[in-house]
Amino acid sequence: MPTAIAVTSADLVLPPMDHQTPTAALLQSPEDQPLDAALADMTVLLEQHGYVVALYPASIPVAHERRLHTVRSVLESNRLALLKLDLPPLGIAVLVRQLRQLSICDFSPGVVASAARLLSHYIYAGALLKSVTRLDRVPVSLKSHAKSWVPGSQFGVLANPNPELIKIGAGRLSGPEFATRLVMAKGQLQSDWVTAELAPGWQTQSVHEAALPADSPRWWGTARLIEFAAFLPDISILYQLVSSVRREVCTWCGIELIGDRCGFCSAPLAAPESHSKEVLALNPGTTTATNHAP
Structure with missing residues (x-):
């Protein structure tokens, strides 16, 4: 599975x-589901799939985040990964897919x-905003704040992979250099x-419309927006990208990973230099002999 x-x-x-892409399971908030039911649902997921990767926004209510960690703790399961993401809502939805x-x-x-x-480094997530006066997720200059009070002003904002802000009609947002x-x-x-303007300038292959996530107005500081996200759509490219990264084994929980941090226990990957120092400390005699070998 x-x-x-x-x-x-x-x-x-x-x-x-x-037609092959599966859907995602919903982990409800404490207001919508009691703890016993949440534990039962997660138990079923783990039994059916073996492992669960849960993604949630950094802007999620504290009670909901605490619920996720409570479920993981009560079940004492190292087969549940909790990934906290600081992307805009539509960007998270793209990554989830x-x-x-x-x-x-x-x-x-x-x-x-x-x-x-x-x-996440290959997702260009942003929004067209009527005002940036309440935008606190992306750095905004005092000049931009002042311009937002001018009637008719609109702003293009990029939150990921690098923050950027322009006034519409006075610049272009940096876009991806890939399809x-x-x-x-x-x-x-x-x-x-x-x-x-944006899609042709970024040479996107196509544009699709989705429903606005409920948290988007709060994330961007205004309901007068159009959120967007450019992404790699082809599963073959995603597969090649992930396959090209060297795989390691987490020294803490023993699970396979790519990159520098385990997705399940969040333990950082030990650097080669650190590993060498550990070997040197454990086998000083052997190392000294090696260093003096002709």
């Missing part, structure tokens, strides 16, 4: 791009979990800038 992908909000589950795609490939659960950090598709979600703002 494929590794189960789970989310904390149903609007983070975008429609699949093919990509992990859903990878979950049916021949990757181990640890590689699927740690692939989230890798793939992407673009998904957009409309809030209370009418504009064709995303489809008429």
Whole structure:
């Protein structure tokens, strides 16, 4: 069975791009589900899939985040990965779909979990905003704040992979240098800038529309927005990208991973230099003899 992908909000589950991509499980908030029911649901997921990779926004309510860690602690399960993401809501939804795609490939659960950090660097997530006066997720200058009070002003904002802000009509947002598709979600703002200017400028292959995630207005500081995210859509490219990274074994929990941190226990990968120092400390006589060998 494929590794189960789970989310904390149903609007983070975008429609699949093919008939093979599975959906994601929903981990409800404490207000919507008692602890006993949450434990029972997670037990079923673990029994059916073996491993669960749960992704949730950094902006999630504290009580909901605490619930996730409580479930993991009570079940004493090292087969549940909790991945906290600081991407905008639509960017998280895109990443969730990509992990859903990878979950049916021949990757181990640890590689699927740690692939989230890798793939997030290839997601260009931003929004068209009517105002940036309440935007606190991306650095905004006092000059931009002042311009937001000018009638008719609109701003293009990029939150990931690198923060960037422009006034529409006075610049262009830096885009990906590789082929992407673009998904957009409309809030209370009418504009064709995303489809008429941004998408052609970024040379995106196609544009698709999705429902605006419920948390997007709070994340961006306004409901007058159009959120967008450019991403790698092809499963073969995602597979090649993840496969190209060297795989390691977590020295703490023993699970396979890519990158520098385990997706399941969050332990950092020991650097080669640190490993050498440990060997040197454990075998000083052997090392000294080696260093003096002709």
